Amino acid sequence: IYVHLDWKMAFQVKLVMDELFGSGNFLNDIIWHYGGRGAKAISGQFSRNHDTLLLYRKKSHIFNRLYIKEPVSGKSGVQKDSDGRFFKTAPRGDYTDESIKRLDAEGRVHRTKNGTIRVKYFLETTPDGVFDKRLVSDVWDDIPDAMHLAKSEKSGYPTQKPEALLARIISASSNPGDLVLDAFSGSGTTLVSAEKLNRRWIGIDSGEAAIKTTKERLKKLAGSKSLDDPKKEYSKECRPYRLFKSTQPL
DSSP states (O other): OEEEEOTTTHHHHHHHHHHHHOGGGEEEEEEEEOOOOGGGGGGTSOOOOEEEEEEEOOSSOOOOOOEEEEEOTTOTTOEEOTTSOEEEEEEOTTOOHHHHHHHHHTTOEEEOTTOOEEEEEEOEEETTEEEEEEEOOSEEOSOOOGGGOOTTTOOOOTTOOOHHHHHHHHHHHOOTTOEEEETTOTTSHHHHHHHHTTOEEEEEESOHHHHHHHHHHHHTOTTSBOSSOTTSBOOSOOOOOOEEEOSSOO
16 A cells, blocks of 8 residues: 655654554655755745555565666766677676676676776667666656646646655556456546556546546547556556446545
């Protein structure tokens, strides 16, 4: 379960979550640093440029490691081998001699001019350039907030979140075919992202505006921006959806 909060209630809700789910099931205090609001610094405080996501688990849970692709053009430390493959290197660390021998047979050992052994990590090469992969940590600084959404993604709903944010959450904690529940679905971003990632989903909200906005987004799903490639459109129609209006506060 992910609980998304701003600075006003993060600490109080953390105490409640510990009581409900157990502090031993707390996994991460994720910082979504969206930036772009430096002007608020003139109000006599540090500018508020992040939200908090509290992540709790069951004892058995899904966690998929995620990586961010970053272009490496102009970056130092990138080399090219005799086969034309781009790579970076890292210290040998605690690799055993046997492991180094195996990596050497795979072409993944680089020896510096003074004979130091370093391990090669090959970079992804595409028609768009050369890319490195960075492991996603508990600080997410690569997803802008809803103020910077493309016009095609904006729904007009005041608390809308970026599809990229929900796509990361869903991708990390579920697999295709799994069921995703958003009990406060708002503008429906969780449901739209889940549909695009081939997950089943249930959405709940008590607001008429939320239900209406979500239904409209689901109807227009085909032709919206693809999560896999922002340059392409999502082509599939939405499957029959499960969207509920709660009759009392949850």
